[in-house]
Amino acid sequence: MARRWGPELLGDGARFRLWAPDRETVTLEIRGEESLPMKRESEGWFVGEAPARAGMRYRFRLSDELAVADPASRMQDGGVHGWSVLTDPEGFDWQTRDWTGRPWEETVIEEVHPGVLGGFAGVAERLPALAELGVTAVELMPVGAFSGTRNWGYDGVLPYAVAESYGSPNELKALVDRAHDLGLMVFLDVVYNHFGPDGNYLGVYASEFFDEHAHTPWGGAVAVAREPVRRFFIDNAMMWLDEYRIDGLRFDAVHAIADDEFLDAMAREIRAKLPGRHIHLVLENEGNDPERLAPGLYDAQWNDDFHNVLHVLLTGETEGYYRGFAQDATHKLARCLGEGFIYQGETPPGSDHARGKPSGDLLATRFVSFLQNHDQIGNRAMGERLVQLVDRDRLRAATALLLLCPQIPMIFMGDREGSRSPFLFFTDFHDELADAVREGRRGEFAGFAAFADERARASIPDPNDPATFRRSRPEPGPDAEEWRGFYRDLLALRHEAIVPRLRGARGLGAEVLGEGAVTAKWRMADGAELAIAFNLGAKPVDFPPQEGTLLFELGEAGEPASLCGWMLP
Numbered sequence: 001m002a003r004r005w006g007p008e009l010l011g012d013g014a015r016f017r018l019w020a021p022d023r024e025t026v027t028l029e030i031r032g033e034e035s036l037p038m039k040r041e042s043e044g045w046f047v048g049e050a051p052a053r054a055g056m057r058y059r060f061r062l063s064d065e066l067a068v069a070d071p072a073s074r075m076q077d078g079g080v081h082g083w084s085v086l087t088d089p090e091g092f093d094w095q096t097r098d099w100t101g102r103p104w105e106e107t108v109i110e111e112v113h114p115g116v117l118g119g120f121a122g123v124a125e126r127l128p129a130l131a132e133l134g135v136t137a138v139e140l141m142p143v144g145a146f147s148g149t150r151n152w153g154y155d156g157v158l159p160y161a162v163a164e165s166y167g168s169p170n171e172l173k174a175l176v177d178r179a180h181d182l183g184l185m186v187f188l189d190v191v192y193n194h195f196g197p198d199g200n201y202l203g204v205y206a207s208e209f210f211d212e213h214a215h216t217p218w219g220g221a222v223a224v225a226r227e228p229v230r231r232f233f234i235d236n237a238m239m240w241l242d243e244y245r246i247d248g249l250r251f252d253a254v255h256a257i258a259d260d261e262f263l264d265a266m267a268r269e270i271r272a273k274l275p276g277r278h279i280h281l282v283l284e285n286e287g288n289d290p291e292r293l294a295p296g297l298y299d300a301q302w303n304d305d306f307h308n309v310l311h312v313l314l315t316g317e318t319e320g321y322y323r324g325f326a327q328d329a330t331h332k333l334a335r336c337l338g339e340g341f342i343y344q345g346e347t348p349p350g351s352d353h354a355r356g357k358p359s360g361d362l363l364a365t366r367f368v369s370f371l372q373n374h375d376q377i378g379n380r381a382m383g384e385r386l387v388q389l390v391d392r393d394r395l396r397a398a399t400a401l402l403l404l405c406p407q408i409p410m411i412f413m414g415d416r417e418g419s420r421s422p423f424l425f426f427t428d429f430h431d432e433l434a435d436a437v438r439e440g441r442r443g444e445f446a447g448f449a450a451f452a453d454e455r456a457r458a459s460i461p462d463p464n465d466p467a468t469f470r471r472s473r474p475e476p477g478p479d480a481e482e483w484r485g486f487y488r489d490l491l492a493l494r495h496e497a498i499v500p501r502l503r504g505a506r507g508l509g510a511e512v513l514g515e516g517a518v519t520a521k522w523r524m525a526d527g528a529e530l531a532i533a534f535n536l537g538a539k540p541v542d543f544p545p546q547e548g549t550l551l552f553e554l555g556e557a558g559e560p561a562s563l564c565g566w567m568l569p
Contacts, residue, residue: 005232006072007086014052014086018060019045019228020205031057031083057083068201073161075169080145080157080199089243092173096180101247101278102136104299105365105502108491109410111139111373116473120167124175127182133416134491137185141374147198148428150469155196159236176245185247188240192233193256198433216256224262234266241274248280255286267297282368288341288356293366300408303367305342307376309333310398313516313536314390319448324348330512337520338510340367364406364505364522371402372412381445381460383422393561394536400554400563401534403490406505406522414474418483424461426469434464497551501525514541534563
């Protein structure tokens with residue numbers, strides 16, 4: 001039987017476990033109590049039992065000089081270098097126990113950063129406005145404990161523990177409970193491909209946790225082929241979905257895990273253990289691999305291709321990864337709408353390897369589309385949003401395309417209010433690590449024309465400056481009411497006319513009408529055809545004759561910044 005990570009309550013006591021194959025001895029320290037030598041069992045596991053209660057502080061002593069938190073700690077006191085806190089997983093009084101979720105086809109996501117919104121309580125305060133607008137799911141950027149009090153979440157080192165600066169485990173459960181009461185799903189971004197640079201001690205006592213022969217941009221790859229490592233991550237996914245009643249997970253950069261068998265096994269185990277609930281599993285995967293999106297595995301993949309090509313058409317920017325979408329951008333967008341992925345085995349410019357596999361047979365709902373997300377705003381040097389880069393009418397047309405096409409739409413916090421607030425890259429590191437992160441961040445932009453000069457790069461906000469974090473809180477724009485009304489009307493139309501027909505919808509192809517202009521069609525579940533024609537270019541084009549029922553019209557048909565959508569029986 002596979003051993004489980006983390007503490008287990010046993011009546012008036014608890015059992016503690018640690019996988020430390022590199023150590024001969026480990027001592028359990030309980031604050032205010034006598035230390036307890038742990039028993040070394042087979043395969044590098046240490047086990048100890050002690051009288052305990054929820055709220056008790058504990059840690060593992062590896063040597064006279066080093067004591068570490070439980071890597072499967074559910075809560076920390078004093079940060080990632082501090083004490084772990086024993087929690088009662090059954091200690092929350094759920095008010096929505098009968099909630100089973102919502103079908104994937106109903107999903108409209110808003111991605112949020114809990115920290116800049118005031119923690120879990122701050123996110124909960126925003127939920128009624130989301131539900132009223134027509135959003136059906138809030139997606140939290142990673143909440144696992146990280147070093148300091150400010151971070152995007154991708155530098156987490158204790159993935160079972162919620163970040164102290166966001167709130168307690170029960171406060172996260174209260175957020176989920178409130179969301180379910182409003183009919184909203186909650187998704188969580190989880191990071192299983194790497195750990196952050198400060199506070200991860202696994203390599204000190206379990207070097208086998210990492211694969212020395214495989215590397216990622218963040219260091220050695222996690223060795224998910226080894227059973228203890230596999231269980232660490234699968235059990236973490238189960239904790240969020242079962243104990244916290246989260247409705248779905250977004251798995252960060254799974255191409256850096258590079259183990260499809262592990263990914264498939266994780267999806268199957270999750271679905272087998274949670275029958276009767278709508279559980280949604282979504283990948284971020286640069287590999288554009290449709291095999292992971294087969295029935296019974298993952299519901300969808302974030303479709304960066306959709307964002308990238310639309311960003312090129314809207315802004316004219318072609319530096320960095322946008323280079324791969326600059327040539328024949330309109331034809332690329334047509335392929336994206338008709339077939340899902342743009343790169344289906346081709347080699348992007350500047351790359352030395354092919355990307356993707358054919359995706360034209362996939363359902364339209366296998367793709368999560370977006371105009372902006374945390375990466376696409378925050379990875380800009382100054383964190384600007386599209387509302388600052390694109391004229392209003394063209395951005396409205398692109399937004400209408402996002403919200404009305406059958407791919408699952410995702411917006412980023414602030415989009416629906418026309419926010420001009422930047423979303424910047426921020427951390428809370430100190431000393432040499434802070435210097436390395438700041439200079440590394442600025443160095444990333446040395447190849448961009450606007451920042452080729454060292455003085456220009458010096459203007460890029462310091463990630464560790466608290467002001468960088470404060471500036472990233474999304475404040476409503478001066479035209480917030482106009483944007484809210486625009487989103488509200490489009491989402492009402494989506495839920496009324498498109499969602500009921502969405503299950504099983506497939507692309508029927510797309511045609512280029514002119515530079516920046518495309519018409520696309522999809523076969524819906526009831527046999528009807530959804531058609532959308534739009535022009536994001538600078539010159540008028542001829543839209544195809546409109547047949548059937550007109551659903552939506554923006555601008556004068558065929559003129560720049562226009563869009564028409566109609567349903568053909």
